[in-house]
Amino acid sequence: MEPTAAGASITLKDVAAASGVSLSTASRALDDRGTASRSAAAEHVREVAERLGYRRNSFASSLRRGETRTLGVLVPRLSDTVMALMFEELERAASSRGYFAMVATSGDDPDDEQRAAETLLDRNVDGLILATARLDDELPRRLRKRGVAHALVLRTDGVSPSSLGDDEVGGYLAVRHLIDLGHRDIAVVTGPSFTSSAVGRLAGARRAFAEAGIDAPAKWLLAAGYGIENGYTAGETILGGHAANRPTAVFAANDNIALGVIAAAHRFGVAIGEDLALVGYNDIPLSARLSTPLSSVHVPLAQIAGTAIDLVFNPDMGPRIRKAMPTLIPRASSGPPRQFD
Amino acid sequence: MEPTAAGASITLKDVAAASGVSLSTASRALDDRGTASRSAAAEHVREVAERLGYRRNSFASSLRRGETRTLGVLVPRLSDTVMALMFEELERAASSRGYFAMVATSGDDPDDEQRAAETLLDRNVDGLILATARLDDELPRRLRKRGVAHALVLRTDGVSPSSLGDDEVGGYLAVRHLIDLGHRDIAVVTGPSFTSSAVGRLAGARRAFAEAGIDAPAKWLLAAGYGIENGYTAGETILGGHAANRPTAVFAANDNIALGVIAAAHRFGVAIGEDLALVGYNDIPLSARLSTPLSSVHVPLAQIAGTAIDLVFNPDMGPRIRKAMPTLIPRASSGPPRQFD
DNA sequence: TTGCAAAATGAAAACGTTCCCGCAATCGTT
DNA sequence: AACGATTGCGGGAACGTTTTCATTTTGCAA
Numbered sequence: 001m002e003p004t005a006a007g008a009s010i011t012l013k014d015v016a017a018a019s020g021v022s023l024s025t026a027s028r029a030l031d032d033r034g035t036a037s038r039s040a041a042a043e044h045v046r047e048v049a050e051r052l053g054y055r056r057n058s059f060a061s062s063l064r065r066g067e068t069r070t071l072g073v074l075v076p077r078l079s080d081t082v083m084a085l086m087f088e089e090l091e092r093a094a095s096s097r098g099y100f101a102m103v104a105t106s107g108d109d110p111d112d113e114q115r116a117a118e119t120l121l122d123r124n125v126d127g128l129i130l131a132t133a134r135l136d137d138e139l140p141r142r143l144r145k146r147g148v149a150h151a152l153v154l155r156t157d158g159v160s161p162s163s164l165g166d167d168e169v170g171g172y173l174a175v176r177h178l179i180d181l182g183h184r185d186i187a188v189v190t191g192p193s194f195t196s197s198a199v200g201r202l203a204g205a206r207r208a209f210a211e212a213g214i215d216a217p218a219k220w221l222l223a224a225g226y227g228i229e230n231g232y233t234a235g236e237t238i239l240g241g242h243a244a245n246r247p248t249a250v251f252a253a254n255d256n257i258a259l260g261v262i263a264a265a266h267r268f269g270v271a272i273g274e275d276l277a278l279v280g281y282n283d284i285p286l287s288a289r290l291s292t293p294l295s296s297v298h299v300p301l302a303q304i305a306g307t308a309i310d311l312v313f314n315p316d317m318g319p320r321i322r323k324a325m326p327t328l329i330p331r332a333s334s335g336p337p338r339q340f341d
Numbered sequence: 342m343e344p345t346a347a348g349a350s351i352t353l354k355d356v357a358a359a360s361g362v363s364l365s366t367a368s369r370a371l372d373d374r375g376t377a378s379r380s381a382a383a384e385h386v387r388e389v390a391e392r393l394g395y396r397r398n399s400f401a402s403s404l405r406r407g408e409t410r411t412l413g414v415l416v417p418r419l420s421d422t423v424m425a426l427m428f429e430e431l432e433r434a435a436s437s438r439g440y441f442a443m444v445a446t447s448g449d450d451p452d453d454e455q456r457a458a459e460t461l462l463d464r465n466v467d468g469l470i471l472a473t474a475r476l477d478d479e480l481p482r483r484l485r486k487r488g489v490a491h492a493l494v495l496r497t498d499g500v501s502p503s504s505l506g507d508d509e510v511g512g513y514l515a516v517r518h519l520i521d522l523g524h525r526d527i528a529v530v531t532g533p534s535f536t537s538s539a540v541g542r543l544a545g546a547r548r549a550f551a552e553a554g555i556d557a558p559a560k561w562l563l564a565a566g567y568g569i570e571n572g573y574t575a576g577e578t579i580l581g582g583h584a585a586n587r588p589t590a591v592f593a594a595n596d597n598i599a600l601g602v603i604a605a606a607h608r609f610g611v612a613i614g615e616d617l618a619l620v621g622y623n624d625i626p627l628s629a630r631l632s633t634p635l636s637s638v639h640v641p642l643a644q645i646a647g648t649a650i651d652l653v654f655n656p657d658m659g660p661r662i663r664k665a666m667p668t669l670i671p672r673a674s675s676g677p678p679r680q681f682d
Numbered sequence: 683t684t685g686c687a688a689a690a691t692g693a694a695a696a697c698g699t700t701c702c703c704g705c706a707a708t709c710g711t712t
Numbered sequence: 713a714a715c716g717a718t719t720g721c722g723g724g725a726a727c728g729t730t731t732t733c734a735t736t737t738t739g740c741a742a
Contacts, residue, residue: 022722058464059404060698063727079426084419102443123399228630266632289569291607363692401728404697
């Protein structure tokens with residue numbers, strides 16, 4: 001009946017009694033912050049605690065200390081590989097700083113996002129990391145007003161402390177790569193327009209176009225969601241017309257979209273890498289393992305994670321919005337256009 | 342400096358004072374378990390609490406109550422889509438029962454698994470759900486000995502309460518499907534032999550072979566890891582020989598392995614669905630979206646999640662090991678063998 | 683009205699830590 | 713040997729809840 005997890009638990013009082021010291025002394029001896037006391041008594045307490053299998057009660061401790069050494073992470077969904085990877089890196093970075101990372105998922109709905117954030121705050125996290133930010137998001141604003149320590153990752157609202165890849169540069173690199181290969185007819189499929197990542201990557205793509213004097217037709221600049229199915233739909237739109245009217249290259253603002261485009265290309269009998277060059281974004285592990293490995297813009301997630309956590313606790317050091325440099329990884333999916341063979 | 346997340350916080354004392362009642366009354370009025378008190382005073386307290394923006398301090402509450410309404414979930418990694426989906430379902434099931442799910446990742450190392458479990462237990466979770474179990478795992482054994490409420494998902498050690506898909510049936514369905522299509526030369530790539538899922542799926546495959554009077558050659562029964570790269574290696578082994586010596590079908594014990602086999606097939610110029618029939622396992626969302634959509638054994642994760650949580654809190658009701666029925670989803674990747682065209 | 687059960691209330695004692703305070707012991711310096 | 717400075721120690725008061733217990737109030741029937 002009782003869902004008691006812990007067995008009969010050893011409290012600090014037990015340890016103190018067994019060591020023949022007071023509660024206070026035992027507490028101090030086991031305080032792992034700062035330098036461990038080197039007195040003989042303290043050493044003895046530590047031995048006894050170990051022997052008895054004492055584990056500090058985190059609630060009592062947090063209640064008294066007023067901090068939890070816990071970080072809340074909010075992501076739209078974990079089944080999106082990029083988000084899962086981001087969380088894994090955040091977990092690692094948090095752990096190396098003595099923190100525990102706790103995740104909640106919120107989908108794409110601002111209300112759910114708000115609710116999920118409250119859930120995390122109710123668990124008294126010391127700070128919050130959001131991978132969900134919209135350009136005009138209410139949540140970061142409220143967090144700022146309430147004085148909640150937080151940082152945004154991967155996406156920014158332009159105001160709250162943020163750690164992300166430089167999407168403008170990434171978009172530029174991708175399209176520049178395609179242009180350098182000889183492509184002129186290039187389609188761009190971006191993510192949802194409420195994300196800074198989509199806007200940034202599109203801006204970078206535009207810069208590359210402008211630099212090369214290419215006038216990108218509006219019908220080949222599509223905004224989509226970040227899911228495979230969105231990529232598929234976009235792919236149908238782009239490739240569905242007469243073969244002569246197709247672009248020779250596509251820049252997909254994320255690897256999921258690219259996967260959708262691949263499926264659409266297959267449906268229309270267009271060979272990726274030969275008939276159509278394709279560049280994705282994020283370089284998820286799958287990309288390198290596809291039948292035709294996917295060129296993609298790699299983003300240093302580990303670095304972004306570390307920076308994000310530093311921003312949560314020291315928002316005042318350095319610029320509030322930190323951008324990490326992405327790298328283009330060329331693979332077989334992006335070859336020169338047909339006529340160049 | 343101070344990593345204070347919450348602003349100046351409203352305590353129960355404030356609410357009580359503002360409502361003109363005692364602390365105890367305020368506490369009772371806001372107790373959300375059981376039936377809410379219907380007295381006028383209680384109603385008033387709730388209003389005041391709402392107006393003041395009172396949020397119960399979860400530590401003080403948990404400390405006093407001795408329960409946390411928190412569930413710890415241990416998975417090898419979240420970047421594996423199946424694990425991410427499993428966690429999302431567990432999170433949902435937990436939430437609908439008033440629990441919060443907390444995840445930790447442990448890789449494939451038993452020591453890390455132990456450490457991660459301790460981390461969760463240190464946070465006083467009311468129960469633990471493991472998706473990491475090995476057949477001869479120490480951890481479930483220790484949890485049983487310590488009397489920690491727990492359940493295993495997706496994999497079982499055969500002893501602790503477990504909720505998983507019926508892997509034997511799934512393996513049978515997959516291979517039976519291939520046999521029904523006319524295949525006789527079928528390779529099977531299973532997962533790591535320390536997982537019950539790999540063992541079960543292989544056993545099911547064997548039953549299908551036996552039933553059809555097929556003597557599966559040992560060289561086509563490969564044990565691999567559950568990653569794409571393992572599938573690729575296995576694919577190289579299977580398809581690397583002379584074309585005449587290749588199987589006409591492959592059952593991959595998970596979709597990642599299938600993805601690897603696809604890549605290997607591509608390398609050897611073998612067309613999936615035409616030259617080689619392929620069936621995966623788990624039916625991750627990507628499978629349906631591949632260029633050649635992948636046939637796969639679908640597993641009801643939501644149901645497994647619900648059962649798992651029930652098992653944690655009521656391990657004595659019904660059988661300890663519950664198996665959910667998988668379904669085969671045939672798609673374009675599994676066609677009849679060439680000579681049948 | 684009176685009587686009695688049921689419901690609501692306030693005081694106070696937990697829950698297991700940490701931390702402030704005053705005091706004693708130890709240390710290094712002249 | 714004497715001095716101040718450091719360090720370690722135990723007592724006890726927090727931290728914000730929940731819960732027990734004794735008491736008071738309410739509701740209802742006679």
